[in-house]
Structure formats: structure tokens, C-alpha cells
Amino acid sequence: MNTLFEKIWDKHVVDTLADGTIQLYIDRHFCHEVTSPQAFGGLRARGLKVFRPEQTLCMPDHNVPTLKQEFPIEDPISKNQVDTLASNAQEFGITYYGIGNNKNGIIHVVGPENGYTQPGMTIVCGDSHTSTHGAMGAIAFGIGTSEVEMTLATQCIFQRKPKTMRITVDGKRKPGVTAKDIALYIISQMTTGGATGYFVEYAGEAIRATSMEERLTICNLSIEMGARGGMVAPDETTFEYLKGREFAPKGEEWEKALAYWKTLKSDEDAVFDKEIVYHAEDIEPMVTYGTNPGMGMGISGTIPSLESVDEASRISYKKALDYMGFQPGEPIQGKSIDYVFLGSCTNGRIEDFRAFAHFVKGKKKADNVIAWLVPGSWNVARQIKEEGLDVILTEAGFSLRQPGCSACLAMNDDKVPAGKYAVSTSNRNFEGRQGPGARTILAGPLVAAAAAVTGKITDPRTL
Numbered sequence: 270m271n272t273l274f275e276k277i278w279d280k281h282v283v284d285t286l287a288d289g290t291i292q293l294y295i296d297r298h299f300c301h302e303v304t305s306p307q308a309f310g311g312l313r314a315r316g317l318k319v320f321r322p323e324q325t326l327c328m329p330d331h332n333v334p335t336l337k338q339e340f341p342i343e344d345p346i347s348k349n350q351v352d353t354l355a356s357n358a359q360e361f362g363i364t365y366y367g368i369g370n371n372k373n374g375i376i377h378v379v380g381p382e383n384g385y386t387q388p389g390m391t392i393v394c395g396d397s398h399t400s401t402h403g404a405m406g407a408i409a410f411g412i413g414t415s416e417v418e419m420t421l422a423t424q425c426i427f428q429r430k431p432k433t434m435r436i437t438v439d440g441k442r443k444p445g446v447t448a449k450d451i452a453l454y455i456i457s458q459m460t461t462g463g464a465t466g467y468f469v470e471y472a473g474e475a476i477r478a479t480s481m482e483e484r485l486t487i488c489n490l491s492i493e494m495g496a497r498g499g500m501v502a503p504d505e506t507t508f509e510y511l512k513g514r515e516f517a518p519k520g521e522e523w524e525k526a527l528a529y530w531k532t533l534k535s536d537e538d539a540v541f542d543k544e545i546v547y548h549a550e551d552i553e554p555m556v557t558y559g560t561n562p563g564m565g566m567g568i569s570g571t572i573p574s575l576e577s578v579d580e581a582s583r584i585s586y587k588k589a590l591d592y593m594g595f596q597p598g599e600p601i602q603g604k605s606i607d608y609v610f611l612g613s614c615t616n617g618r619i620e621d622f623r624a625f626a627h628f629v630k631g632k633k634k635a636d637n638v639i640a641w642l643v644p645g646s647w648n649v650a651r652q653i654k655e656e657g658l659d660v661i662l663t664e665a666g667f668s669l670r671q672p673g674c675s676a677c678l679a680m681n682d683d684k685v686p687a688g689k690y691a692v693s694t695s696n697r698n699f700e701g702r703q704g705p706g707a708r709t710i711l712a713g714p715l716v717a718a719a720a721a722v723t724g725k726i727t728d729p730r731t732l
């Protein structure tokens with residue numbers, strides 16, 4: 270009578286300390302340029318080696334430019350971070366997919382797509398969106414830099430066991446509703462702190478019906494409601510996606526792994542610390558109207574009135590709307606926008622580009638919109654070309670950029686100017702997230718595509 274989480278967790282417990290802290294074994298460690306320099310520095314200072322270098326994969330993603338990657342990075346801070354990761358990886362003997370490497374991309378896009386992420390694993394990275402990998406039936410969560418150092422040195426970290434929560438989404442989604450809409454809906458109901466302290470398993474008919482990439486989108490956003498991580502039990506969808514990928518087990522090893530992976534589901538009588546149920550029929554295309562991912566609404570609705578917010582939160586609510594330049598009670602549809610960003614570890618995968626391209630086919634980009642279409646990895650970029658999506662996009666007036674985190678957090682040059690509105694398929698709409706003063710409206714790839722061709726917030730179901 271165990272949950273999926275417990276089954277995987279228990280297999281990875283090395284030791285339990287007197288105070289209940291667990292020493293947890295880590296199967297896979299992803300490492301990017303932002304949160305790793307001090308960790309490598311710490312190893313060097315203590316004269317330590319990386320204990321199991323083959324279990325860490327490094328790549329720069331946050332600071333990479335999305336144009337002219339063939340040339341040295343111009344920004345000295347970004348260049349230094351990227352160069353530091355390259356030299357650390359070389360010094361410590363870790364696999365490194367640098368800029369220009371055809372396997373480079375956003376780490377949370379690359380891990381699943383090359384099969385480095387697998388069911389039943391424990392996976393960490395010095396990055397909050399590590400929760401993405403849980404979509405493949407793994408325990409995956411973000412860690413701090415001191416834990417990055419610990420992982421490099423020992424392949425273990427110390428953790429408190431989180432509480433478990435199951436979020437069931439019953440029923441069937443309506444047409445035009447994407448995985449991003451499901452996730453934004455869940456966060457709008459849960460609020461940004463609603464899952465704090467919990468590890469979430471997503472279940473139910475609507476979740477089972479999602480593709481592998483849609484699950485990655487949903488689990489990616491778990492962190493935005495405070496969850497430690499999110500996961501989906503692996504099934505045929507997962508196995509089919511994994512089979513034949515570079516790091517996936519092959520031949521007899523595959524059969525052995527598959528037999529084990531099939532046991533990875535919560536038992537019928539498993540007990541969760543908290544159970545929540547939503548209905549897919551209640552979900553419509555979503556957008557955010559405020560400055561945290563919990564401030565989401567159905568696209569056909571009106572921005573919540575001041576009175577609908579509890580009194581203690583009204584000042585911060587008003588501040589968020591002022592930042593966005595929106596009024597309580599007004600409809601959000603029809604609002605003029607300036608930028609569209611398709612990309613990030615939330616929605617930068619091939620299915621997102623297919624959805625976007627399919628939608629804009631035969632239409633034209635609105636003149637008032639600057640669109641940044643940024644594939645999540647070089648693998649995605651190649652697939653876009655192979656499928657001829659680039660031709661469709663070009664005909665509709667769009668152009669593609671090179672892979673990286675890009676405008677998701679604007680650590681590179683892709684910054685939305687102050688006061689401008691960006692409909693963004695990324696995961697955070699905090700003040701200044703996409704550039705100082707930038708205003709972010711989070712949405713899925715279809716809402717982004719509808720905004721790109723109309724220049725306004727538009728319900729994609731109406732086009």
C-alpha cells in the first residue's frame with residue numbers, strides 16, 4: 270500500500286539520521302552554469318573529486334544567446350559563467366554539451382529527450398524546474414548550490430521526506446485546452462503556496478490521456494504552487510517515448526528495466542497526505558493577469574474584482590494589477606500585446622512548435638508583435654526543420670532563434686522592454702522576470718499563437 274513516490278524514495282534511502290533526516294542516493298544530476306560555480310569551487314578547495322562523474326550531465330542554457338551562437342558571447346558576465354562551466358566540466362571529467370554542441374539545449378528539455386531521465390530514478394539539479402523530469406515517473410527536484418557540491422562529491426544528499434499529495438484531473442479536456450492550461454488552472458486553484466511541503470502525483474483520466482511532452486509541461490509547473498516536485502506514473506506513453514533514445518537501456522537491459530518500470534504506480538490502497546480532485550471540463554484556455562503564476566484565469570473571463578480578494582491581500586493585489594496596467598473586473602480578451610515568446614523548459618518542445626505552427630499556418634504575424642520562437646534544444650530545432658515547420662512559420666512572418674532559456678528569465682539579450690506586454694509560454698510572470706518593467710502574461714502555445722497573429726489577447730478557439 271505504497272504511493273509511487275514512496276516506492277522510488279524507499280529504494281534510494283542510504284541512511285536515516287537520528288533526527289529523521291534521510292541520506293538519499295541520487296541517480297542523475299543535471300548541472301547548468303548558474304548554480305554550479307561555487308559547488309565546483311568547494312570541491313577544489315577541499316581537494317575532492319567528483320564521485321561518479323558519469324551520473325552528472327552539464328550544459329549551459331540560461332546565459333546563451335539565441336542569435337549568432339557561432340560567435341563568442343558578448344556580455345562578459347554571461348561569457349564568464351559559461352566558460353567557467355566548460356572548464357569545471359573538463360577539470361572534473363563530466364560530460365559537457367557546450368554552446369554549438371548539437372546536443373545542447375535547456376537542461377530540462379535535453380534530459381528527457383535523450384533518455385537520460387528515466388522512470389524510477391532520483392534526479393536533482395540546482396534549478397527549481399527540475400520538477401519537469403518527474404513526468405517520466407521519477408523523483409526529481411531542485412537543490413541549492415551546497416547540495417550540488419554534496420551530490421558531486423558523494424552522489425547523495427540529505428533530505429527530509431516530503432508529504433505526499435495526489436491531484437486527480439478527472440474527465441476529458443475540451444478542444445483547444447493544452448497541458449499548460451491544465452497546469453495554470455491547477456495553480457490558480459491551489460495558489461502559489463498551496464502545495465508547499467508536498468510532493469505531488471498527478472493522476473486521473475485527463476492526465477493519463479496526455480502525451481509525454483504534455484506531462485513534462487505539467488510537472489514543470491509543480492514548483493509554481495510550492496510543491497517540492499511533481500510526478501506522473503510511467504505507462505505505455507512513457508515507455509514508447511523512451512524506447513530507442515540515446516541513454517535509454519537497450520536489448521535485454523530494456524526488457525529488465527521495463528519489467529521494473531511497470532511496477533511503478535501507486536497501489537490502489539495507497540494513502541496520500543492530501544487528495545485534490547479537479548474536472549477537466551472546467552478548464553478553458555488560461556492566461557495570467559497578475560505577477561505570480563497563481564493569478565490565472567480562463568481567457569473568456571474578467572479579471573477578478575478587488576472585492577473578490579480577501580481584505581488583507583487587496584493592497585498587493587492592486588499593486589500587481591497596477592504593474593500589469595490592468596483594472597479589476599475588466600475582460601482580458603482584446604488587450605493589445607507587444608511580444609510573444611514561444612519557448613522555455615515549459616513549452617519549448619517539438620509538440621509546442623507543432624501546435625504553434627499548425628495554428629499560424631495560412632495566417633500572418635500581426636505587425637505590432639515581436640515574436641521570439643526559441644526551440645528548447647538543438648534536437649527540437651532539427652526536428653522543426655525536418656518536419657517543415659520552419660517553412661510554415663516563415664510564410665506566416667515568423668523566424669526561429671537558437672536554443673536556450675532566452676526570454677524566460679532574460680539572463681541573455683532577450684529582454685522585453687519596460688511596460689511592454691509579452692504573452693509568454695514560460696512559467697514565471699514575476700515583476701521584471703522578462704526584463705526590468707516587462708509585463709508577462711503566461712499562456713500555452715495556442716493562446717500565444719492566437720496573440721501572435723491578432724496582436725491581442727485572443728481565445729484561440731475563436732479563430
Ligand SMILES: CC(C)[C@H](C(=O)O)[C@@H](O)C(=O)O
Nearest residue numbers: 303304331395396397398678
Ligand atoms: C537560475 C535558476 C537557479 C532558476 C531556477 O532555479 O529556477 C531559473 O532556472 C529560473 O527559472 O528561475
Ligand code: SF4
Nearest residue numbers: 398613614674677678
Ligand atoms: S527555461 Fe526558464 S524556467 Fe526553465 S530552466 Fe531556463 S530559466 Fe529556468
